Amino acid sequence: MTAADPTHPESAHTHLNPHALTFAGRPRPEVLDFHRKLPGYAPTPLVTAPHLAAALGVQEAWVKDEARRLELPAYKILGASWATCCELEALFGPFDPWKRLEELAAQLRPHLPLTLVAATDGNHGRAVARMARWLGLKAHILVPHDMVGARQEAIVGEGARLQVIQGSYDQAVAAAATLADRRHLVISDTAWDGYTRVPGWVVDGYSTIFQEIDTQLAAQGLPQPDVVAAQMGVGSLAAAVLRHYRADGRQTRVVGVEPLRADCVLRSLQAGHPVQTPGPHPSIMAGLNCGTVSPLAWPLLRDGLSASVAVPDSRAEDAMRLLARDGVVSGESGAAGAGGLLDLLTEPDARRHRDALGLSAESRVLVISTEGATDPLAYARIVEDKAVTVESAG
Structure with missing residues (x-):
């Protein structure tokens, strides 16, 4: 586990779990069948993201793009x-x-x-x-x-x-x-x-995302990802990711990502029990500005996450610009998962994090862009006014 540099309060915090567990699980095809009956249902795209892959130093990166889901701009x-x-x-x-x-x-x-x-x-x-x-x-x-x-x-x-x-x-x-x-x-x-x-x-409802991903990867003859990044507010999406990718012996590693200024999961992991992050929670990753982890998600997060990282807003902005280069319109919360991987895999402790996650130049990673530009003015300011500053990982 590493803490933030006290002289640089906007650096990320991380927590590593070398003994992440797998869980008993079962497919939920009835959930997907239900969603297929809703107006405007179609699987959301699984996008190959070469710029993100290069920045992370992996063979391939995939982005599940939830910018248009059932006629709304987010997966919720x-x-x-x-x-x-x-x-x-x-x-x-x-x-x-x-x-x-x-x-x-x-x-x-x-x-x-x-x-x-x-x-x-x-x-x-x-x-x-x-x-x-x-x-x-x-x-x-x-x-x-x-x-x-x-x-x-x-x-x-x-x-x-x-x-x-x-x-x-x-x-x-x-x-x-x-x-x-x-x-x-x-x-x-x-x-x-x-x-x-x-x-x-x-949480069950989110399983449709991962059933779609399995089908999309299989249709292209591609393997399962080695690492999946999941945004964490109260932890419900990350719980769904863990139920899928750590079920029945699956060995995909899951990384949880949350704002540095709303890091209730990370603090709870460090304490060994749920603790609250006092407000205010002013992160631009508004959908993740939560001070209390869901008690329903907590046991899965505690036992199943291979790593947890809390990132500053600047990392989400880096990720938004990088995803835009790969053709993905991702809002501040939507890009947080990619931002977490950028922080883990490009900062000074990157080698230790790569070893902990079993990542190499041949690895494949998956991030979920959970929303589109739900604040259009902020998106334009962040993505259009600045160039991407993330260096490719070596």
């Missing part, structure tokens, strides 16, 4: 849609089989009015609001006070009621939890005491 709709429908089924089902959402919406009408409630830093709340609109339900979305206007407007554009909390994302989560009753269903991607069912379904 996968978890929100599956969790919403599972929760509705649990409370009001069983429903008759349906092929289109309109058929499910018709079966919900006797139970109206119903409101879906969620706290969000942007993408999850918009996804929950979209599900509410598709199903003829209401949506009440709570957001931290520092969310940029473009993301707030996108949520309102889905027809949701937007409530701004004068505090952090974690405070918005706490406020959302108080609204739960028979007419207000909280669809959260983080768990807390007594609330794990819905967040578990959110």
Whole structure:
């Protein structure tokens, strides 16, 4: 484990786990079958990224590009849609089989009015609001006070009621939890005491990403990646990555990445138990500005991650520009996974990190670009105004 240089507070923190475990797992084809019935479903692209590969010093880098997923600019709709429908089924089902959402919406009408409630830093709340609109339900979305206007407007554009909390994302989560009753269903991607069912379904919903990747790699006759980087806010996406790539003896190593100023997973790994990162959390990686790890994700993160890294905003910006050269439009949170690998594999401790991850010039890595340019003005400023400064790894 290495800590940040105290004379350079914007350097990254890292934590290595040489004894990462694998877990029992099973495929979830029913989740993919469900997503195929949603409006606009198509597999998102798996992009070959030669500029990223060169910067990382590996043979090949692949980017799963989630900039357009089910007509939204981020992957979150996968978890929100599956969790919403599972929760509705649990409370009001069983429903008759349906092929289109309109058929499910018709079966919900006797139970109206119903409101879906969620706290969000942007993408999850918009996804929950979209599900509410598709199903003829209401949506009440709570957001931290520092969310940029473009993301707030996108949520309102889905027809949701937007409530701004004068505090952090974690405070918005706490406020959302108080609204739960028979007419207000909280669809959260983080768990807390007594609330794990819905967040578990959110994690299940993300499995579609990895089923698609397996199919895309197999169609090209390509092997599984040696290392996968996963963004970490509360840890739900990283938990889904671990369930897939560390299941049933798979030996792919998983690297968790989070902002240096919202490093709740890294601090928890260092402490050996969940700890909170106090706010404010001002990182530009807004979707990852979380101060508390989900207790549902924690055991998987603790035991399954081969490495964890907390990176400064400048690394996310480097990665955004580098991914743009490979034809991928990736927002600040979307590029964080690539930014984490850049930090691990190009900084002074790169050789030790490569050895810990078993990486060589022949290795293949996978990153998930979890969002497109959800803040278009910031994207233009970061990507168009500066040149890429990352040197290729030797």
